[in-house]
Amino acid sequence: MALLTVSGLGVTIGTLSPLDDVSFEAHKGEILGLVGESGSGKSLTAMAVMGLLGRIGGRVSSGSILFDGQELVGLRDSSYRRLRGKRIALISQNPMTSLDPIVRIGAQIDQVSLLHLRLSKPAAKARSIDLMQQLRIPDAETLHRAYPHQLSGGMKQRIVIAMALAADPDLIIADEPTTALDVTIQAQIIQIMVDLVRARDLALILITHDMGVVAQACNRVVVLYAGRVAETNTTQAIFASPCHPYTASLIGCIPSRDQAEGTLLGIPGTVPGVLNYPKGCRFHPRCGDAMQVCARTVPPTTAQPTGSVACHLHEVVT
């Protein structure tokens, strides 16, 4: 059974509805990739699962989020707080700004186990240092007393990961965990997370716009476009035979060895903002295979051998 089942999730912020009808599942021991360009609703999905939409003035308007058999939509904040950090943890996009600049790093990691595991202060400290060592942070004892600005970006991201792991969560949502880091550090951080999922039987939702990261780490992929799911499938199937034209063009953007020099491919146009989502299939203005029907009706989600796709090209003609 899936650890997390999101079905028909819709999110509104004021009068806008930037996310609608998003469904996916996350399983223990698996990495689920949530991909899409900026503005496709990836982070919003993460916020919805974390129950933090209220912080940015949004709310879940439809659908359900089932976590380990418990419905999270409409959950009281005091109950949600016991899940947050304890069973569902967040690794944020920017390690540079995710740590409190005037609090010692150690105290920030300790806080999680003090709060959720009710450990004593020395026990929490020992646990944090142990975690830091597991994440191959050198000189963990000393860094426990350091302040965030004394660390490099890669080290800070490891601290954020240690913070996420401190209460032994079942699900971790990593929102573009490597975007703000150097390429060399990126690979290390991704590898750390892959190892963690294997060693601890975690479910990890990896939000990214980097198809390379997806290929390296994910078991399954959900492709989001303009607040809707375009396609869901196993990583293998997605790369071998993408069903949705959007997925195909995302993969087409990855530079390959035999590509002519000086030619980087992109997808023409940009993701429409929530104020002007097109009618019908939201991708049709940028789609090379668009038909007349695409501009009129929203494509239904159709099952594929190992996943599903929402595209008129794959509609089952009856």
Next chain:
Amino acid sequence: MLLFTVKRLLMLIPVFLAISVVIFMLVHLVPGDPIDNIIRVGATPAEKAALVARYGLDQPIWAQYVNWFSKMVQGDLGDAIILRRPVADLIAQNLPHSLALGSLALVFSTVVGITAGAIAAIYRDTWFDRGVMTVILLGSTVPSFWLALLMILLFAVTLGWFPVSGARTASALVLPVLTIGLGGVALVARVTRVAMMDIARRDFVMMLHAKGVSRWRIELGSVLRHAMMPVVTILSLRIGWILGGAVAVEFVFARPGLGSLLITSLNQRDYPVVQGCLLMLAIAVMLGTLLGDIVQAIMDPRIREGMK
């Protein structure tokens, strides 16, 4: 931390020298001759020259400055020309009144201002926030001398709770402290509220929510702590201002103090007293800033390290 404090103190020395030059020159640049004020009518030029020599005004200006400065650092601020007493005595007599008024007003505006600002920020965009901010807007726009008169009318004349004026009893402090403090409350509350709302949007605060920390602990433990940085800045700037800037309020309540001493001696062209008062205010401003820097360095490790 000790190193930081010592360095900041050393940095104040050139500032102090510059200020002393400005204060000294200021008095020599204003038109009017104090000797004309004290000499008897119909005095001979010889008598005048003797008087000029007695006050050392016949020496070159740099020599006068060196003389004044070396006496000043020893605590000798010269004699008041009109009041005919040592300036240091006059200041010693008036400073405690200013300190009492100023420090109480500062404490009042800090405590009430931070509380009001924090509550308004936590309940932002509710009727409570709007109510508090409206009262505070009124408080910050009403001139203090007018507020003082209104308070005297209500609390002293009509209700008879506090004395109308003077500084003989401790209860005489209440109305002046309230008058000066309310302006500070408005300032501190607004800065606290805006800073808290700004900090609340930072990534690390979202991260605290994601860690499952309770809202109150985040707002009062982390957000408020960060929001104190700009509050400390404005408070430290206000220390000097409150000591000398309470003139209008001191006047209305007929209180002794540095502000009224300064105004009186300016009117009488009693320059040694003016110099002494200005010097005290300059020192208060400098110490206020120093204190603010030290508090901020205690609060923020990045500032401490910036000094290494």
